[in-house]
């Protein structure tokens with residue numbers, strides 16, 4: 001690890017400050033053997049998991065200055081399906097999804113954003129759906145409880161009871177922690193809309209986000225209004 005990879009977030013005592021690793025995103029304390037060991041292990045495992053060696057056959061569906069998007073379909077070669085599953089599991093771990101299976105694997109599509117550094121920094125899993133329920137805006141004070149300093153993430157968003165017709169459900173969307181707010185998710189959803197059905201561009205009304213997290217809801221709200 002190069003010193004330039006480290007961002008000092010607590011300029012405390014030399015060698016005892018909390019540091020965020022600029023490669024894996026873990027915050028740990030230098031000078032603590034236990035912490036440093038834990039970081040070394042996490043660092044290696046996360047970088048191994050997002051490493052992308054390149055495939056003989058890659059279905060590149062979009063290309064950008066900073067990377068490309070690869071689509072993986074259920075009948076693709078085993079190595080591709082396996083990698084897509086591994087990245088989905090990584091996203092599920094962060095999302096806290098316990099049940100690590102897809103509702104209908106044979107109909108799902110996975111989009112992987114691969115950076116120029118040959119790492120997978122984004123993942124989107126989409127499934128065909130028939131209808132969805134629109135998430136209703138929360139009343140302004142429902143989110144903030146004045147008694148509590150630490151806010152629990154709110155997951156149970158109010159949904160309307162009237163279903164709307166949607167075609168494509170985003171069951172998961174995830175971007176590597178250090179590279180958020182750089183338009184990775186936006187570009188994955190744009191690409192999904194252009195490629196989910198051949199020769200047709202889906203409108204934002206025809207896509208639905210399933211059970212969004214707070215991050216997911218903020219993103220979806222912004223994405224769908226633009």
Ligand code: ACO
Pocket residue numbers: 094095170171172173174175176179180181182183184185186187209210211212213214215216217218219220222223
């Ligand atoms: N807070 C506020 N606004 C946000 C946030 C956020 N955390 N994330 C996105 N937005 C809005 C912003 O307006 C942003 O534009 P700006 O950066 O110019 O202001 C716009 O959405 C576009 O954001 P992107 O850069 O395209 O989104 P990003 O690549 O950062 O990915 C994502 C967003 C996928 C939600 C990411 O934060 C993430 O992986 N979070 C953890 C996993 C997660 O919660 N995923 C959603 C689960 S719900 C589901 O899977 C159906």
Ligand code: ZN
Pocket residue numbers: 021022023024025026039043
């Ligand atoms: Zn690290």
